[in-house]
Amino acid sequence: MPLLKKYSKNLIEAGTDEVGRGCLAGPVVAASVILKPYFRPKYINDSKILTQKQRLEIDNYIKDNALAFAIAEVPVELIDRHNILNASIHAMHLSLEALHTQPEFILVDGNRFHPYNFTPHLCIIKGDSKYLSIACASILAKNYRDNLMIKLHDEFPQYGWNKNMGYATKEHREALIEHGPCIHHRKSFRLDYSMGNG
Numbered sequence: 001m002p003l004l005k006k007y008s009k010n011l012i013e014a015g016t017d018e019v020g021r022g023c024l025a026g027p028v029v030a031a032s033v034i035l036k037p038y039f040r041p042k043y044i045n046d047s048k049i050l051t052q053k054q055r056l057e058i059d060n061y062i063k064d065n066a067l068a069f070a071i072a073e074v075p076v077e078l079i080d081r082h083n084i085l086n087a088s089i090h091a092m093h094l095s096l097e098a099l100h101t102q103p104e105f106i107l108v109d110g111n112r113f114h115p116y117n118f119t120p121h122l123c124i125i126k127g128d129s130k131y132l133s134i135a136c137a138s139i140l141a142k143n144y145r146d147n148l149m150i151k152l153h154d155e156f157p158q159y160g161w162n163k164n165m166g167y168a169t170k171e172h173r174e175a176l177i178e179h180g181p182c183i184h185h186r187k188s189f190r191l192d193y194s195m196g197n198g
Contacts, residue, residue: 003044003132005035007107007122014068014103015133016096018088018110019141023166024176025159025185026149027073028084030091031141032099032106033133034068044135052146059143062136069136070098071144080188089114095137109134156182 072094106121153162
């Protein structure tokens with residue numbers, strides 16, 4: 001089923017999404033996108049079901065053809081201090097704030113959000129598979145975060161972040177047992193997998 005272009009009729013509408021909420025390492029990243037009325041995607045869907053090649057092709061198309069887009073990250077220190085939910089919402093707020101055109105309505109992927117700048121919003125579970133602007137935001141955020149984790153992999157190659165992107169894969173858990181956590185790991189998450197299957 002094709003993705004819906006808008007929820008509101010005449011308002012400037014932004015879609016926002018975060019990536020990396022469930023990771024053991026690295027920042028949480030969010031993007032916000034406002035689409036032009038006649039935005040015509042080649043193929044855009046939830047970033048989780050697209051191939052890396054497809055996501056990279058779409059990335060430039062979104063940036064070249066969106067009315068506005070912005071990407072923001074919240075570091076590990078703030079995740080540990082304020083918890084991952086609040087850090088994820090803060091990242092979405094930062095990306096919305098960075099848009100050169102401010103939205104009049106916000107579509108949010110997921111079921112939790114804090115009001116932003118007195119702007120009405122709607123939370124949509126699996127919104128990245130329902131609304132085009134959220135799907136675009138998901139793609140931009142994932143590409144940005146994947147590239148960041150690949151760069152961090154060069155600094156700490158033992159964790160395999162160029163493949164697992166910081167998620168709790170078997171390889172990543174085994175590396176934590178062998179090497180322990182590094183500065184990019186979220187200390188507020190359960191990182192000791194030696195006593196169980198985590």
